[in-house]
Amino acid sequence: MNSNHPPLLICLAGPTASGKSAASMALAQRWPIELIVMDSATIYRGMDIGTAKPSAQEQAQVPHHLLDIRDPAQSYSAAEFARDAAALAQDIRRRGRIPILCGGTMLYYKALREGLNELPGADPAIRQALDEEARARGWPALHAELARVDPATAARLAPNDSQRLQRALEIWRGSGRVMSDWLARPPQPVLPGWQFLTISLEPSDRAALHERIAQRYQSMINAGLLDEVRALRARADLHPGLPSIRCVGYRQLWDHLDGRASLDQAITQAIAATRQLAKRQITWLRSLPQRVSVDCLSDQAVPEITRHCARALDA
Template sequence: MTPRPFPPDANRSDRLPVIILAGPTAVGKTALSLALATELQTDIVNADSMQVYRFMDIGTAKPSPEERARVPHHLIDVVNPDEDFDAARYLEYARPVVNACHGRGKIPLVVGGTGLYLKVLTRGICPGPPSDPAVRRALQDELESRGLEALHRRLLQVDPEMGRRLHPHDRQRILRALEVFRASGTPLSQWQSRHRFRDTLYPSVKIALHRDREDLYRRIKRRVLQMMEQGFLQEVKDLLARGYRPELKPMQSLGYRHLIRFLEGAVTLERAVEEIQRDTRRYAKRQLTWFRNDPEFRWFPPEDHPAVLRHIRAILSTLR
């Protein structure tokens, strides 16, 4: 039976719930999200940090045009690859979408593997000094002259907790952490400790998907090969032809930076593909660690669609 929708109520739309479907890359979120959204008669809101970019379709594993035609999708293709986009901007874009769904009596299904985006959507964002263009430009100059490794070492000195928390290749967050410290004199880890994400912007039903590790790794290997067959290399060439520089944040993301290295002659294509598969496995492990650190997630195998649906309906019934 289709669940009764929440009645539209503009006065309390920000307290209506969201359903979150999370999990590592290649685990099977897209297929399950389409089935759930269809049964729940709701919209899908993207929470993948790469699917927000236009012209980056294959390497980000966006839902196909046919899949997007089946269920309304939001926050896909909202910015160009040379535009800044972070968790704060995600929240700025996502809240009106979620509130609009609530206004139509729908409980949106938020789907993705970017844990920070999911966290700020439900718990708010850590306050901090606004972005300082002069400081950011100075850091960009240092990045180009000294490299990301040197900036990460600097972060370990001024904010050891944040430096240990961030991956050495996480360019955007390393730059932001250094920017916060230079602008305020206070480490970003201290700003976050004060906030502790205690806000509750939306009550949520949190679902995380898991697979046997070897099964997940096989799926990752197969997905990368399928991306190459679908034209991933040509997609990278087209982005470069459009004038998007290799050092841009999205161009340095998983898969794109590897194929750029091939095009620059640094590695063979076979080696680039192997490195994409290896680094995707590593990324999936980091995603799993993030979601396992949140006790609010209830874990399911992606094939157990009926159990997921029962759990969602049971939790929603307590929120009405």
């Protein structure tokens, strides 16, 4: 790295099952990198199989930061990630090593790159209450409630956008201030002066990625994911309103253990939810005006990623 250039942060981003981890391990063979994991699920201890958490061997080969930093009963916000990742990137660079972001939680990247408005933290009790109300009344009824107190936010949300509706109502009920008020203040950057290189792993064939997702989830089931979820469910302090249990692939098996779905139904639902997650990730990435797109299904994906990194790092 040329010390006369602005500091650089490379991000390997992509949908689930796009090969981000394999690419990052290949980069570690060439440069002294440290990974800042950008994933809202691998932060949780005891949630290893269903999050495809890097193995002990992979973690021994290259430092991984922000893994296992929260108990499943706790929450972790995009704002917290932005502060933690910024501090890590600066520390890694000070030590003469190269920080690389790797993951698929796009809100985390948005918070780090653009800054994020400060919002109240998650409130599991309010979330659980909203889940129960939604089951009884439906999300469109809760959307109508939001429209009465915060019409600006409601206008940009679909009546069945459960995740965003829940967050907006959670903020209103918990703080007494609507989300549009909280968002009125402009976000503050957390890495001023840094350059960002976004390498986006995107599939040339959506059906092929879908097949990868199905195969990977079945492999997780074979590896003992149901037992992992069963152990979480045995804890009295965990419930479906928590961000950890809402993770794709976990909530569906929790519902199965609660008797609301057969195992086959839960697996089918989990795969469908994971595909929907991948679709949202791809849509977000393709909206970025500055990104380097790499076909994650190509056998030349890793060499191409390496070339892009070399041009940026060796400049």
